[in-house]
Amino acid sequence: MTENWEKYREKIIGLGxxxxxxSYYPELQDKINELETSKNNLLTIINSIxxxxxxxxxSGKILLLNKRAQELYQISENELDKFTIKDINSxxxxxxxxxxxxxxxxxxxxxxxxxxxxxxxTHEEIPVQVSINSTIWNGKVVLIAIVRDFTERKKYEEDLIxxxxxxxxxxxxxxxxxxxxxxxxxxxxxxxxxxAELLKLPNLTNDEMSGYIQIIEHSGERxxxxxxxxxxxxxxxxxxxxxxxxxVIIEEQLNYIYQFFNPxxxxxxxxxxKIGSIPGNSMKIHTDxxxxxxxxxxxxxxxxxxxxxxxxxxGYTVSGKCFLFFVKDTGIGISKENIQNxxxxxxxxxxxxxxxxxxxxxxxxxxxxYIDMLGGKIWVESKKGIGSQFFFTLPMTPVNSVCxx
Amino acid sequence: xxxxxxLIQLELRKFVAPEYIFGLKARLSAGNFCxxxxxxxxxxxxxAGVLRTPWLKEVxxxxxxxxxxxxxxxxxxxxxxxxxxxxxxxxxxxxxxxxILALGGGSVMDAAKGIGIVSTNHRHISEFEGVDxxxxxxxxxxxxxxxxxxxxxxxxxxxxxxxxKKYKMAIISKSVVPDVALIDxxxxxxxDSFLTACTGIDALSHAFEAYVSNxxxxxxxxxxLEAIRLIHxxxxxxxxxxxxxxxxxxxxxxxxxxxxxxxxxxxGCVHSLAHSLGGYLDLPHGECNAILLPHxxxxxxxxxxxxxxxxxxxxxxxxxxxxxxxxxxxxxxHLKNFxxxxxxxxxxxxxxxxxDDIPILSVKAIKDPCNATNPKPPVKRDLEVIYSEAM
Numbered sequence: 103m104t105e106n107w108e109k110y111r112e113k114i115i116g117l118g119x120x121x122x123x124x125s126y127y128p129e130l131q132d133k134i135n136e137l138e139t140s141k142n143n144l145l146t147i148i149n150s151i152x153x154x155x156x157x158x159x160x161s162g163k164i165l166l167l168n169k170r171a172q173e174l175y176q177i178s179e180n181e182l183d184k185f186t187i188k189d190i191n192s193x194x195x196x197x198x199x200x201x202x203x204x205x206x207x208x209x210x211x212x213x214x215x216x217x218x219x220x221x222x223x224t225h226e227e228i229p230v231q232v233s234i235n236s237t238i239w240n241g242k243v244v245l246i247a248i249v250r251d252f253t254e255r256k257k258y259e260e261d262l263i264x265x266x267x268x269x270x271x272x273x274x275x276x277x278x279x280x281x282x283x284x285x286x287x288x289x290x291x292x293x294x295x296x297x298a299e300l301l302k303l304p305n306l307t308n309d310e311m312s313g314y315i316q317i318i319e320h321s322g323e324r325x326x327x328x329x330x331x332x333x334x335x336x337x338x339x340x341x342x343x344x345x346x347x348x349x350v351i352i353e354e355q356l357n358y359i360y361q362f363f364n365p366x367x368x369x370x371x372x373x374x375x376k377i378g379s380i381p382g383n384s385m386k387i388h389t390d391x392x393x394x395x396x397x398x399x400x401x402x403x404x405x406x407x408x409x410x411x412x413x414x415x416x417g418y419t420v421s422g423k424c425f426l427f428f429v430k431d432t433g434i435g436i437s438k439e440n441i442q443n444x445x446x447x448x449x450x451x452x453x454x455x456x457x458x459x460x461x462x463x464x465x466x467x468x469x470x471x472y473i474d475m476l477g478g479k480i481w482v483e484s485k486k487g488i489g490s491q492f493f494f495t496l497p498m499t500p501v502n503s504v505c506x507x
Numbered sequence: 508x509x510x511x512x513x514l515i516q517l518e519l520r521k522f523v524a525p526e527y528i529f530g531l532k533a534r535l536s537a538g539n540f541c542x543x544x545x546x547x548x549x550x551x552x553x554x555a556g557v558l559r560t561p562w563l564k565e566v567x568x569x570x571x572x573x574x575x576x577x578x579x580x581x582x583x584x585x586x587x588x589x590x591x592x593x594x595x596x597x598x599x600x601x602x603x604x605x606x607i608l609a610l611g612g613g614s615v616m617d618a619a620k621g622i623g624i625v626s627t628n629h630r631h632i633s634e635f636e637g638v639d640x641x642x643x644x645x646x647x648x649x650x651x652x653x654x655x656x657x658x659x660x661x662x663x664x665x666x667x668x669x670x671x672k673k674y675k676m677a678i679i680s681k682s683v684v685p686d687v688a689l690i691d692x693x694x695x696x697x698x699d700s701f702l703t704a705c706t707g708i709d710a711l712s713h714a715f716e717a718y719v720s721n722x723x724x725x726x727x728x729x730x731x732l733e734a735i736r737l738i739h740x741x742x743x744x745x746x747x748x749x750x751x752x753x754x755x756x757x758x759x760x761x762x763x764x765x766x767x768x769x770x771x772x773x774x775g776c777v778h779s780l781a782h783s784l785g786g787y788l789d790l791p792h793g794e795c796n797a798i799l800l801p802h803x804x805x806x807x808x809x810x811x812x813x814x815x816x817x818x819x820x821x822x823x824x825x826x827x828x829x830x831x832x833x834x835x836x837x838x839x840x841h842l843k844n845f846x847x848x849x850x851x852x853x854x855x856x857x858x859x860x861x862x863d864d865i866p867i868l869s870v871k872a873i874k875d876p877c878n879a880t881n882p883k884p885p886v887k888r889d890l891e892v893i894y895s896e897a898m
Binding site: 108110113114116117118 | 519520521523637638639643644663679681721722771773876878879880884
């Protein structure tokens with residue numbers, strides 16, 4: 103050391119490299135930079151998460167909220183003074199429950215729960231899942247609420263519940279249908295077998311015999327009808343039903359229907375009226391003739407079936423690029439409760455009706471499926487005890503056009 | 508035309524001093540300063556002597572009043588030892604302190620500095636021996652001196668006893684200058700007459716050495732000469748009237764002036780020799796300085812004669828018409844008489860120093876950085892001679 107007195111002297115005077123007065127500034131500056139970086143990172147992370155985040159005190163005063171929270175509740179950062187956490191709670195919520203959750207969080211118990219909040223601006227309800235924790239923020243005990251928007255999820259949940267109910271209803275309907283169809287098949291079958299048995303009896307008169315045979319024929323037709331309908335429905339359900347287009351002269355088609363049903367109507371004492379008909383009108387529709395036929399047959403058959411007096415009217419008008427067909431009766435009508443269900447497969451008006459009128463409940467379902475395929479729409483207006491009016495539309499040409507009401 | 512006497516010091520110099528409050532009851536602002544410096548928990552460093560006074564309780568109350576926690580570390584002996592420093596650091600860390608307050612004399616303040624250095628630099632205290640070796644600043648340090656000599660409360664020095672190697676390590680760094688000194692003359696009243704004499708002479712030797720130091724400056728000279736004047740005219744009275752608060756105040760001021768001077772201009776051979784004595788034989792620092800000062804004046808006189816003559820004039824010694832040798836002898840005689848009047852032993856032999864000790868003492872003393880600023884750079888042989896003459 104003795105040789106270097108000069109060097110030491112400089113340092114003693116305070117001219118050495120480290121000979122300044124003690125200063126915390128460099129270390130503090132580093133720490134401040136470190137803290138600022140970490141704060142910025144934290145804010146970036148907070149603003150990147152897809153859940154809304156609130157930091158608020160025990161009075162509900164909001165100290166910080168992330169971007170998602172600003173979007174979800176439509177609060178901007180400079181409006182923090184105007185609102186508290188209570189402003190985003192639905193009026194339905196139980197505050198005592200919320201305060202208990204806050205207290206738990208402060209005692210270190212995290213709660214995750216479903217809650218109902220509202221948007222500040224629109225007051226629209228926002229179902230959410232909330233996770234609440236507690237921390238120290240600028241020396242104060244605060245709560246951190248992470249809020250996940252459950253709107254979509256709630257919707258899915260509701261859809262799922264609805265789908266399940268539908269599936270259950272469908273299942274129930276199928277069971278009811280099976281029971282019904284068994285009955286519907288057994289009745290004509292009993293007729294066939296029973297009257298075939300009677301035919302074996304000796305000494306039958308010609309009249310008796312031809313009467314029995316007529317009943318067997320009628321029962322066979324009824325069964326064939328049911329089986330045809332069943333096959334149609336099964337084709338529709340499996341997507342195998344094809345549409346075959348051709349030009350159909352509407353007038354001819356309606357005439358055919360009229361001639362086909364008029365005897366049956368007269369037999370029942372009903373008048374069947376073709377409305378607005380101009381003989382020789384050659385207006386054409388480009389559609390599937392068989393299906394149009396089936397639609398009209400089903401509707402008129404139903405009208406005759408459920409009508410005990412009065413008249414059945416049918417016809418069509420032109421409505422824009424569509425034809426509007428109608429079948430009106432003065433029958434028993436359909437109750438309000440049942441009107442929505444009548445086009446559903448396997449369903450008929452109601453049980454009382456099922457007992458009174460034969461039928462498998464497939465007709466209107468087939469009608470609706472056909473009209474859907476042909477780009478049209480069907481609806482019904484009815485009053486119980488007064489009568490029903492079925493309307494359906496079909497496009498004049500099916501190319502890219504669909505007829506709705 | 509400038510005469511030679513009008514020329515001023517133009518070499519680079521620096522002056523560092525802490526913020527200090529001087530005056531009665533200054534000690535009671537301890538709590539306020541702990542608060543201002545960001546104190547959460549204060550380590551109060553003190554010693555057994557101070558525990559017997561009312562000062563500690565008053566300071567504690569002041570800190571409590573500021574709403575700050577504190578703990579007391581009082582295991583500090585005179586000539587504080589390296590292991591005591593390390594124990595103090597453990598205590599500081601265990602209690603999670605963030606600020607240090609020293610209440611005591613030079614030993615306590617040096618110990619507090621040592622604890623501060625180690626607490627932020629995490630190495631043994633002996634690694635900081637020498638000049639300017641502290642890398643990281645220590646925690647805030649507030650000093651309340653209870654003796655009127657050491658001026659560790661304003662200085663860049665910390666003297667720690669290397670207990671196993673039996674020598675005093677000088678740690679010199681601007682970063683050990685405390686942040687705040689609360690200089691309260693009232694606390695000097697707890698010193699007895701011997702301690703009053705020793706610490707007074709310690710301050711005088713600080714002023715002497717700073718004034719003749721080769722690192723002195725115009726500013727340090729101002730303080731050094733005023734300190735010499737104050738001590739010369741007040742120490743004896745204070746020694747004889749321990750409760751006279753005016754003379755205590757003047758001695759406290761003198762100690763502060765001497766401290767500001769030597770902290771910036773540093774010291775010389777009196778201190779390198781005294782550090783060695785204190786470390787090897789654990790002798791009281793002030794008394795050693797008192798005995799050594801006249802002999803070091805003898806050794807240095809030729810290298811700084813103008814300065815010594817100025818000191819003699821300040822002491823109102825009759826110097827007109829005398830040649831340099833005569834002035835030197837007058838000054839030396841005066842110092843010896845001054846010691847005598849204060850009841851201080853005249854020779855080292857009276858303090859049980861043996862002739863055989865001198866080679867060992869000199870080996871240790873020559874390594875002391877105080878030699879660096881002595882007006883005449885000493886070699887080991889010089890120090891042996893001074894020791895022998897001081898026997």
